Amino acid sequence: xxxxxxxxxxxxxxxxxxxxxxxxxxxxxxxxxxxxxxxxxxxxxxxxxxxxxxxxxxxxxxxxxxxxxxxxxxxxxxxxxxxxxxxxxxxxxxxxxxxxxxxxxxxxxxxxxxxxxxxxxxxxxxxxxxxxxxxxxxxxxxxxxxxxxxxxxxxxxxxxxxxxxxxxxxxxxxxxxxxxxxxxxxxxxxxxxxxxxxxxxxxxxxxxxxxxxxxxxxxxxxxxxxxxxxxxxxxxxx
Amino acid sequence: xxxxxxxxxxxxxxxxxxxxxxxxxxxxxxxxxxxxxxxxxxxxxxxxxxxxxxxxxxxxxxxxxxxxxxxxxxxxxxxxxxxxxxxxxxxxxxxxxxxxxxxxxxxxxxxxxxxxxxxxxxxxxxxxxxxxxxxxxxxxxxxxxxxxxxxxxxxxxxxxxxxxxxxxxxxxxxxxxxxxxxxxxxxxxxxxxxxxxxxxxxxxxxxxxxxxxxxxxxxxxxxxxxxxxxxxxxxxxxxxxxxxxxxxxxxxxxxxxxxxxxxxxxxxxxxxxxxxxxxxxxxxxxxxxxxxxxxxxxxxxxxxxxxxxxxxxxxxxxx
Numbered sequence: 001x002x003x004x005x006x007x008x009x010x011x012x013x014x015x016x017x018x019x020x021x022x023x024x025x026x027x028x029x030x031x032x033x034x035x036x037x038x039x040x041x042x043x044x045x046x047x048x049x050x051x052x053x054x055x056x057x058x059x060x061x062x063x064x065x066x067x068x069x070x071x072x073x074x075x076x077x078x079x080x081x082x083x084x085x086x087x088x089x090x091x092x093x094x095x096x097x098x099x100x101x102x103x104x105x106x107x108x109x110x111x112x113x114x115x116x117x118x119x120x121x122x123x124x125x126x127x128x129x130x131x132x133x134x135x136x137x138x139x140x141x142x143x144x145x146x147x148x149x150x151x152x153x154x155x156x157x158x159x160x161x162x163x164x165x166x167x168x169x170x171x172x173x174x175x176x177x178x179x180x181x182x183x184x185x186x187x188x189x190x191x192x193x194x195x196x197x198x199x200x201x202x203x204x205x206x207x208x209x210x211x212x213x214x215x216x217x218x219x220x221x222x223x224x225x226x227x228x229x230x231x232x233x234x235x236x237x238x
Numbered sequence: 239x240x241x242x243x244x245x246x247x248x249x250x251x252x253x254x255x256x257x258x259x260x261x262x263x264x265x266x267x268x269x270x271x272x273x274x275x276x277x278x279x280x281x282x283x284x285x286x287x288x289x290x291x292x293x294x295x296x297x298x299x300x301x302x303x304x305x306x307x308x309x310x311x312x313x314x315x316x317x318x319x320x321x322x323x324x325x326x327x328x329x330x331x332x333x334x335x336x337x338x339x340x341x342x343x344x345x346x347x348x349x350x351x352x353x354x355x356x357x358x359x360x361x362x363x364x365x366x367x368x369x370x371x372x373x374x375x376x377x378x379x380x381x382x383x384x385x386x387x388x389x390x391x392x393x394x395x396x397x398x399x400x401x402x403x404x405x406x407x408x409x410x411x412x413x414x415x416x417x418x419x420x421x422x423x424x425x426x427x428x429x430x431x432x433x434x435x436x437x438x439x440x441x442x443x444x445x446x447x448x449x450x451x452x453x454x455x456x457x458x459x460x461x462x463x464x465x466x467x468x469x470x471x472x473x474x475x476x477x478x479x480x481x482x483x484x485x486x487x488x489x490x491x492x493x494x495x496x497x498x499x500x501x502x503x504x505x506x507x508x509x510x511x512x513x514x515x516x517x518x519x520x521x522x523x524x525x526x527x528x529x530x531x532x533x534x535x536x537x538x539x540x541x542x543x544x545x546x547x548x549x550x551x552x553x554x555x556x557x
Contacts, residue, residue, distance in 0.1 A: 033376075033377060033380075037380075128249065132249055132250075132252070132253050135250075135253050135536070135537055135540050136253045136256050136257050136260070138488070138491045138536055138540070139253075139254075139257045139491075139529065139532060139533035139536045139537065140257065140260065140261070140529070140533075141494075141513060141517070141525075141528075141529055141532070142495055143498070143513070143514065143517055144261070144264060144265070144517055144525065144529070147268060147517065148264045148267065148268060151267065151268050151269055152267075173488070173491075174488045174491075174492075177484050177487065177488055177540070177543075178481055178484045178485060178488065180484070181480050181481055181483070181484035181543075181547060182480065182481050182484075184480075184547055184551075184554050185480045185547070185551050185553075185554060188551065188553035188554055
């Protein structure tokens with residue numbers, strides 16, 4: 001009896017957050033390829049942030065008589081048709097590329113994934129409306145969407161933000177659909193059905209607060225499991 | 239199930255009408271005038287009198303009220319008449335029949351390649367996790383995900399077309415005319431189109447399969463003494479396919495996007511290049527027709543994907 005009591009306390013008071021983070025760190029850095037990728041990404045971010053300090057030349061300044069040079073000590077990666085330094089242009093390009101990639105992927109992730117979970121979890125009319133809206137968005141040619149947004153938003157945003165917004169909107173349906181599919185399958189698995197039973201039991205026996213807690217918990221679990229399904233889907237858009 | 243499919247088809251029709259509405263009005267809201275673009279590209283712009291331009295406008299029905307234009311177009315579409323292209327001066331239906339088989343041919347091949355090879359690679363990597371096969375396959379999927387399609391196309395053309403001379407560098411031939419030449423021409427574009435989906439499917443399959451491997455029913459299957467082949471093929475495969483199938487459905491839409499680049503690189507007269515030139519040429523009816531046809535395909539694919547959920551996991555039901 002006493003033992004059971006302690007184990008319960010240990011369970012409920014276990015610092016879940018820390019152990020989860022530790023587990024993540026272990027799994028993450030155990031893989032050399034992943035660590036290697038992270039280092040490259042960090043280098044790119046550093047290069048992008050400190051671009052003005054790092055570049056040997058002005059990336060926009062055409063060099064006279066230096067068109068299409070081979071790589072040399074003067075121009076490490078050579079020059080382009082207008083005689084601009086390729087390395088400097090690459091470093092400045094990393095700024096745009098990273099910004100567009102990260103912002104649009106994260107924006108659409110945080111819109112698309114909740115939409116997919118809501119649609120899959122509640123089903124019925126909510127599911128129909130959300131998922132058919134995603135269908136409509138998917139059918140729409142991306143180029144046309146981008147041009148339209150550029151025409152509509154040109155007075156409010158600069159070019160790069162139009163690109164980010166267009167990309168974000170265009171990749172929402174992908175996230176929503178994959179999440180929706182995984183949510184459906186998890187909802188029917190033990191993890192999905194068990195908290196739902198907890199919920200009904202709590203509702204009938206006790207107060208609403210417990211029910212609310214359980215519902216929140218079941219959703220958190222759904223998200224946790226859905227997340228795994230999405231892991232590999234996420235970063236590919238970068 | 240039949241009720242569900244019928245209901246979904248009816249809703250798909252509503253979605254389709256929504257898409258036609260958006261495309262129609264978006265095209266007309268974009269700055270630019272198709273008749274002026276057409277005139278500027280064909281005749282001497284300065285010499286064309288205003289009446290002649292108005293005449294052209296009337297010929298394509300562009301002088302009517304925008305709602306009347308929309309109604310005319312939609313009624314035409316449901317009758318099978320897609321209208322007349324402003325730029326090509328040709329029946330859009332004929333134009334679609336010329337272009338779509340090319341895109342569909344390459345797209346279907348790429349889809350099959352990415353689906354079959356992707357699922358196989360993901361399965362192998364998951365079953366042999368951490369072994370040498372996994373160590374080769376998984377890093378390769380990173381390459382597949384990150385390499386830009388057009389760059390891959392150019393590299394392939396340089397290696398296999400120019401240097402080795404094994405494959406024709408560009409163009410398209412119908413397999414009905416010359417099957418051998420058509421296949422040889424299709425290899426590089428199909429590979430370029432498939433590589434992204436292949437890698438994505440493989441990664442999704444691998445992670446999804448690893449998830450399934452830890453389930454209780456897989457342990458049960460093993461402890462029943464079933465052979466590896468049976469456990470993997472019968473118990474793991476179907477259960478890990480749900481996110482992969484969804485991804486395949488999404489990848490159909492991505493395929494159409496990829497075709498735009500690939501058709502440029504390999505000089506293939508498909509729908510992708512037509513769509514781009516028509517968008518920039520403001521050729522309303524062509525853009526609308528392409529969008530509607532692609533929309534029908536994507537809606538059907540999504541429906542098939544949603545139905546397949548219930549087949550893959552019988553616990554999922556539709557009301």
